Amino acid sequence: MKNLTALTFLTFALLSLSSCSSSPTVNPSQNKALNSVSTSNQATHIKGTMQNSLDTWLEKKWTPTVEKNETIKVKNEDKGRDFKIQEYVEKIEVYKKENNSSVEESHIQKINTLPVIGK
Secondary structure, three states: OOOHHHHHHHHHHHHHHHHHOOOOOOOOOOOOHHHHHOOOOOOOOOOOOOHHHHHHHHHHHHHHHHOOHHHHHHHHOOOOOOHHHHHHHHHHHHHHHHHHHOOOOEEEEEEEHOOOOOO
């Protein structure tokens, strides 16, 4: 159990640190000649691994699955509506119905076989 907790913490720490993009912050120079040569003041945007995987998941799995639902389509057509968290809950329900219906995909059986946690 201690090894599992330590491994979980280590994995989380490594993912957190590796997903942060590091770009040096440089104070802007008032010298126009220097700014025209140097690229340090120009904004560079490089996506991290976690952001790329999230964008891919949203584009290929979440959006096509959620947009199939007619009720959600009607709500999304009205751009002047107020923000409601309930809309996200409804989208989650639609996504879960279509993608997580299999018991084989879940880890319930594996967790139940563990000596301390399982049944």
